[in-house]
Structures are given as structure tokens and as C-alpha cells.
Amino acid sequence: MNSSLxxxxxxxxxxxxxxxxxxxxxxxxxPTETSALMKKADRxxxxxxxxxxxxxxxxxxxxxxxxxxxxMRKAQRQGELSRxxxxxxxGAFCIVDVAVNYFGWGTDLLPSHDTSxxxxxxxxxxxxxxxxxYLNYNSTPLGGLxxxxxxxxxxxxxxxMYPMRIAAAWAFLHMKKWGLQGMxxxxxxxxxxxxxxxLPQISSNFDHRWGGSIFGSIGxxxxxxxxxxxFVLIPYFYTVDRSMFKDGP
Amino acid sequence: xxxTTTPLGDKGFNENLAGGDQATRGGVLPLIEEMRALPTFxxxxxxxxxxxxxxxxxxxxxxxxxILFRFGxxxxxx
Numbered sequence: 001m002n003s004s005l006x007x008x009x010x011x012x013x014x015x016x017x018x019x020x021x022x023x024x025x026x027x028x029x030x031p032t033e034t035s036a037l038m039k040k041a042d043r044x045x046x047x048x049x050x051x052x053x054x055x056x057x058x059x060x061x062x063x064x065x066x067x068x069x070x071x072m073r074k075a076q077r078q079g080e081l082s083r084x085x086x087x088x089x090x091g092a093f094c095i096v097d098v099a100v101n102y103f104g105w106g107t108d109l110l111p112s113h114d115t116s117x118x119x120x121x122x123x124x125x126x127x128x129x130x131x132x133x134y135l136n137y138n139s140t141p142l143g144g145l146x147x148x149x150x151x152x153x154x155x156x157x158x159x160x161m162y163p164m165r166i167a168a169a170w171a172f173l174h175m176k177k178w179g180l181q182g183m184x185x186x187x188x189x190x191x192x193x194x195x196x197x198x199l200p201q202i203s204s205n206f207d208h209r210w211g212g213s214i215f216g217s218i219g220x221x222x223x224x225x226x227x228x229x230x231f232v233l234i235p236y237f238y239t240v241d242r243s244m245f246k247d248g249p
Numbered sequence: 250x251x252x253t254t255t256p257l258g259d260k261g262f263n264e265n266l267a268g269g270d271q272a273t274r275g276g277v278l279p280l281i282e283e284m285r286a287l288p289t290f291x292x293x294x295x296x297x298x299x300x301x302x303x304x305x306x307x308x309x310x311x312x313x314x315x316i317l318f319r320f321g322x323x324x325x326x327x
Contacts, residue, residue, distance in 0.1 A: 052305065052306055055313050057309070058305070058308070058309025058310045059310045076277060076279065082277075086283060086287060089295050089298050089302070090298050092302060094298075096305050096306075100305060123320065124320035125316055127320070223308065226308070228301070229301070232294050232298065235290065235294065236291060239288075239290075
């Protein structure tokens with residue numbers, strides 16, 4: 001175990017016979033400062049997550065994620081792993097989940113929808129899963145998807161919610177309290193936008209959207225079911241032990 | 250003196266939360282042991298996250314490149 005890192009002593013509480021709470025220090029806890037090895041692992045994990053988050057080039061991100069995992073295992077053997085694995089898994093999932101949507105809707109909203117690769121990707125996706133990205137694509141003044149209801153949602157998510165959630169997820173991975181709070185706030189925003197706004201607008205345009213694709217609603221749910229992070233994780237964020245998280249920026 | 254014993258044990262509610270004393274004592278537990286130490290619902294949420302993460306990776310590794318290759322050349326997007 002690397003003894004050069006500062007460690008947060010873990011206190012074990014126990015009630016005495018008289019009912020008074022006594023506190024005794026026991027084994028050293030996880031390091032309070034990040035080691036060079038963990039920083040390196042986080043750096044490779046971030047690169048891998050960015051590649052996976054492009055949705056179209058995930059294969060390039062896999063070697064980085066695997067190498068990062070190996071570095072974290074090495075850090076654990078040396079006693080330098082600074083966060084529980086569950087936090088790593090949840091944080092990584094949230095970053096990829098948001099990055100995929102950020103990349104997807106961002107490329108549809110911005111002028112990149114005129115490039116060959118994005119036009120190919122979106123119209124191919126539209127033909128298979130969501131006809132809105134296939135029928136009349138790039139035919140409105142804003143370009144991209146021709147459904148104005150979803151365009152509004154794209155503005156809200158690309159410029160407000162997704163950047164907030166990516167920043168919060170990165171801080172959550174670094175065990176910051178504001179990261180945890182940010183994850184809770186953006187989870188509720190995500191849930192509201194997705195469940196209250198996105199699903200009604202896409203299902204009310206059934207003929208144009210799911211009805212205009214090869215795989216229809218089943219195909220859409222095959223793609224969209226994985227973007228349910230707020231539904232799965234809101235209870236997790238509320239019940240996770242907050243004492244593990246650090247104050248400060 | 251007040252009685253600190255709670256229905257959940259001497260340590261109170263925190264003992265039953267994810268990553269509480271069990272996960273932090275003496276450093277961080279290995280992945281499998283940490284999963285076993287988590288309460289059932291927390292374990293489900295983490296496993297679901299892992300499963301969805303893997304699904305997104307598979308989608309991005311197979312499905313989206315397939316779209317690019319299948320519809321990428323000579324396809325009229327108009």
C-alpha cells in the first residue's frame with residue numbers, strides 16, 4: 001500500500017453500555033488525494049468515454065477503457081484507488097449516455113447536419129428507427145430534423161442540460177459533493193424533458209416518426225431504452241452515502 | 250444519555266446505504282466484493298448501469314458503423 005498519500009481515517013462508531021456513542025479510529029480509508037496512477041487512469045477513461053460517446057466510433061474507445069480499467073486495478077492493488085467501483089460505473093455510464101445524446105442532437109442541431117457523414121448517419125438511423133430523421137431531412141430553415149417540437153428540445157438539452165450533466169458526472173467521478181448534487185438536479189431535468197416532453201411529442205407524430213421507419217416503435221425502443229439513466233439512478237443518488245463525497249470545487 | 254440504538258443497528262441508517270462503512274473500510278473493496286456488499290436495490294442500479302453502458306458500446310461498435318456502411322455510398326438521402 002502506498003503510504004505517501006494522505007488518507008481519510010475511517011471512524012467506527014459503537015454504542016457503549018451506557019448508551020453513549022463512542023468513536024474509535026480504525027483502518028485507514030481511501031486516499032483523500034488522487035495519485036498519479038489514478039490521474040492517468042482517469043485521463044484514459046475520459047478519452048475512451050469521449051470516443052464511445054460519439055456513438056459511431058465506439059470501437060476506438062474500447063482500448064482506452066480497457067487500459068483505464070487495468071490501471072485502476074493496479075491502483076487498487078497499490079492502495080491508491082480513490083473511489084468505489086460503483087461510483088466509477090455509474091459516472092462512466094452517465095457520461096456516455098449524455099455524450100451520445102449530446103453528439104447526436106448537437107450534430108443535428110448545428111450546421112454539421114449538412115456534412116455527408118452526419119447526413120448519412122442520421123438518415124440511415126431515421127430509415128431504420130425514426131422516420132423523422134429520414135423524411136424531409138434538412139428541408140427546414142434550421143436544417144436537420146424537420147420536427148419543430150424536437151428542435152425545441154434540442155436547444156434545451158444541447159445548451160443547458162447536457163453540459164451541466166457532463167460536468168456534474170465528471171465531478172461525481174472525482175467524489176465531489178457538488179457533482180452528486182448536480183447529478184440529482186440534472187437527473188430530474190433529464191426525466192422531465194424525456195418523459196414529459198420527448199415521449200409525447202414523438203408518439204403523437206407516430207405516422208411520421210415510428211410509422212415511417214423500417215423497425216418502427218420496437219426498433220426505437222431497442223435504441224432508446226438504454227437512455228433511461230435518470231429512471232434507474234435517481235434513487236441511487238438519493239441513497240448513496242454522502243459522507244464519501246468531498247467538499248470544495 | 251440518549252439511547253443511540255436504532256432499529257437498523259448501532260450505526261443507524263448509513264450502514265444500509267451504498268458505499269457506506271463496508272465499502273470504505275481499509276480502502277476500496279474489489280469490484281465483486283463491493284457488488285456483494287451493496288444493498289439489493291443499489292446493486293441493481295449499478296448492474297443496470299453496467300448493462301446499459303455495454304449496450305451503448307455495442308450499438309456504437311456494430312450498429313452505427315453498419316448504418317454508415319450500409320447507407321453510406323450511393324444512397325439518396327433527399
